[in-house]
Amino acid sequence: MAVMIIVPIVAFFAAYAVTRVPEPEELVNNQISYILASDNQTELARIVPPEGNRQNVKIEEIPKPVRDAVLAAEDRNFYDNPGFSITGFGRAALGQVFGKSGAGGGSTITQQYVKNALVGDDFSLVRKAKELVISAKMARDWNKDQILQAYLNTIYFGRNAYGIGAASKAYFNKDVKDLTPEEGAILAASIQAPSRLDPWTNRPEAEARWNYVMDGMVTIGAMNQGQRAAAVYPQVQDPALTQQTSVAEGTNGLIKQRVIDELAAAGINEDQVNTGGLKITTTIDPVAQNAAVDQVHQQFASLQQDLLGAVVSVDPKTGGVRAYYGGDDPVGWDHANAGIQTGSTFKIFALAAYLDQGGSIYDTFDSSPIQTGDATVTNVGGESCGRCSAAEALKRSLNTSYIRVEKALQGGPQDVADMAHRLGVATEIPGLGKTLTENGGPPFDGIALGMYPT
Incomplete structure (x- = not known):
């Protein structure tokens, strides 16, 4: 029993002694990902990570209420914890033993930064142990403000925005120093699932998460009850008005979003898609797809201007989607994925x-x-x-x-x-x-x- 306890402790401190914590700017590794039709040749969409999009800001430039919103969303004990969560590691270990890939969670902001910037997020105890060691050393080598600054300059907020400086522009078209507490809570809320929690396309879930963050700000003392009661959910700008680094025309932009959703369900998150250099082959038949889009345009040509329509062609043998049309706006409302009376x-x-x-x-x-x-x-x-x-x-x-x-x-x-x-x-x-x-x-x-x- 003593050996079982001592050996991991010795291994931890040995790894701790030789581990180097690099600077944030050493860690950027962006690559283009491609979404292809079923012929593995026809390109439907290209996801180009925003080189130059990342705009590092100093912690002093980020309003304190905005920083507090992130803490309320992701790590309410950030300034008090040692940089890692033993309980989260324990859940991950049990998940590894019992084959539950969804086990774990409860990662601190330090661990999230280490995962995103250094060790990746493959499901293994080795990766989790590395995350634990580096997080512990980072918490000792860096002060908390340095860690939070690095995290806020690295994390993905959706809309192809890496870092809070880029996110402030993408959602509100303003400098981060001008963000209100309510706007900061919008950005903080998006971290958990950037595309799904974009207020422009999914306000109910996004607002529910925003309320969780705002209530958390009261809990951690960053806002009083009167300020919370007076808070109004802010408007975000149309994603179409922001710089788009996802090259996709017409309804292909909507196909791209459905692909990202399916990848997320399979455990491949949006950050991996944006930076992983992936080639993603879909079930879309380019001939059927072109025919579906052409038919919609022909049918609507002589009809009223505000008519809406959608087409989804499914292979009955496989369930694969052969053609998909949800509208011509690549970042607009997807009528093929909307709830409509049948x-x-x-x-x-x-x-x-x-x-x-x-x-x-x-x-x-x-x-x-x-x-x-x-x-x-x-x-x-x-x-x-x-x-x-x-x-x-x-x-x-x-x-x-x-x-x-x-x-x-x-x-x-x-x-x-x-x-x-x-x-x-x-x-x-x-x-x-x-x-x-x-x-x-x-x-x-x-x-x-x-x-x-x-």
């Missing part, structure tokens, strides 16, 4: 649930008006088949028949929701939350008629 298309999920429970497409249903809740459901144009098969009612898109199909299900509307999710309808949508639910409870009967955004 209407009568959703009747197929009611039928699928009915068939799954042993029903038949030849079973017949009445098509007369039907009462559900406070509403009387009818068919468009007074259409009716009297009493006809589920298949015929689907062909005619009869609302009344499919309310009755739904009522024949063992679980009613919930069975329709469950079948839709089983067949691939998203369970959550950014900015919308959980889908196919009525305020967190079972859906209403109208789910069979496509009343819920998906």
